[in-house]
Amino acid sequence: MSAPPLPGYRHIYSGKIRDLYRPEGSDDRLLVVASDRISAYDHVLDTPIPDKGRILTAMSLWWFEQLADLMPNHVVSTDVPAAVTGRAVLVERLEMVPVECIAxxxxxxxxxxxxxxxxxxxxxxxxxxxxxxxxxxxxxxxxxxxxxxxxxxxxxxxxxxxxxxxxxxxxxxxxxxxxxxxxxxxxxxxxxxxxxxxxxxxxxxxxxxxxxxxxxxxxxxxxxxxxxxxxxxxxxxxxxxxxxxxxxxxxxxxxxRSSDEPPPPLPDGIVERTRRRYVEAYERLTGDTFAQQVS
The missing domain is CATH 3.30.470.20 (ATP-grasp fold, B domain)
Known part of the structure; x- marks a missing residue:
């Protein structure tokens, strides 16, 4: 699942879910693209969940607004290349704290x-x-x-x-x-x-x-x-x-799970039910209706 090329941006890293790009001519900004990949038990599964990247991006943006009075966030702009509209944000390039902060x-x-x-x-x-x-x-x-x-x-x-x-x-x-x-x-x-x-x-x-x-x-x-x-x-x-x-x-x-074998592909029914759970979480929390992207 390689990150797609984006004109004007250089791919610099891919994590389990997100791909990072650097805008050409800028050292203080990053483009963060949320994919439809899903991970479990430290494996990235072969089967994507449709619309997952758009749901994660929209939900994060909504929560950043709810928390804005508590702390600043890294979002600079949602004006991103058309190929990744709805699932990418332009952010500040920061020195990341090297621990996961879990509550x-x-x-x-x-x-x-x-x-x-x-x-x-x-x-x-x-x-x-x-x-x-x-x-x-x-x-x-x-x-x-x-x-x-x-x-x-x-x-x-x-x-x-x-x-x-x-x-x-x-x-x-x-x-x-x-x-x-x-x-x-x-x-x-x-x-x-x-x-x-x-x-x-x-x-x-x-x-x-x-x-x-x-x-x-x-x-x-x-x-x-x-x-x-x-x-x-x-x-x-x-x-x-x-x-x-x-x-x-x-x-x-x-x-x-204890073997060295990768997880199997997810059946269509599991994919659809998983997508439905993500959509329901988004709609319950934000009060907005998630609109499926029309290609």
Whole structure:
């Protein structure tokens, strides 16, 4: 899945989902293009999800506006080449903070696994008796490393972040992460969605100010659960790519996650139902109707 050429831009990097380009003649801007690729279990799947890049871009732009009074963001313009209209933004080129800034308000995923083993999440002790899906006493800042493609992010404690970026910046990104989560959780709750956890990324401008970057509060970077179906003690229905993870982990997929084999292609039915979940998350949160692009 190579990044397509764009006249006037030089491709410089491709991640699991996004392709980065540098405008010719500019060193302080980047074009970030969201593809329809989907990843799970540290693999980029062969099967794209139609419209996913447009949904992620539109949702991020909407959330950037909701968080604008809390912190600046990296968006410069949505005036982008016609070939990537709707799924690309022109952004500031920043020095990225080299950790994933994760906020957790509910116990699930890797946090649940650690809690069951040690009674903590990222080394933070938690009360006894919590279950899969339990709301935590207060949201936690649970950073991880930024792993290379195909490798696992590793949970780290706050002391690690201090060692990597210094005490002042570590405290700043922790505060911003928890503030942004609190705002996002409250907005989502009003719209019938539980924001269980989410990942933020931050960059630093040359003047030292911290800027919200990458994507924000999307189904790729967050766990969204229907509020009216929340029931601790079991896996929760979701609006995010947990739906794809669950299929890959099921006998139906025939895939052994512990093997060296790549995941199988997604069936058409799984693709359509996944797309539907992304669209529903967008429409519930923003209140807007997602318009399918007409080619």
């Amino acid at each position: 957790r308000g509910y116990l699930t995923g890797s946090g649940l696994a650690e809690y069951r083993e040690r009674g903590s999440v990222c080394g933070i002790p938690l009360p006894d008796g919590l279950q899969d899906g339990s709301r935590l006493p207060e949201p936690l800042f649970t950073p991880t490393t930024k792993a290379a493609m195909g490798e696992h992010d590793e949970s780290v404690d706050f002391a690690y972040v201090v060692d990597v970026v210094g005490a002042e910046l570590a405290e700043r990104v922790r505060t911003l992460t928890l503030e942004a989560y609190a705002r996002g959780e409250a907005i989502a709750r009003e719209r019938g969605i539980i924001l269980a956890d989410t990942k933020f990324e931050f960059g630093v401008r040359p003047d030292g100010s911290v800027v919200l970057a990458d994507e924000v509060l999307t189904p790729d970077s967050s766990r969204f659960w229907p509020r009216d179906q929340w029931q601790p003690g079991r896996a929760q229905p979701s609006f995010d790519k947990q739906f794809v993870r669950d299929w890959l982990a099921s006998p139906e997929s025939g895939w052994d």
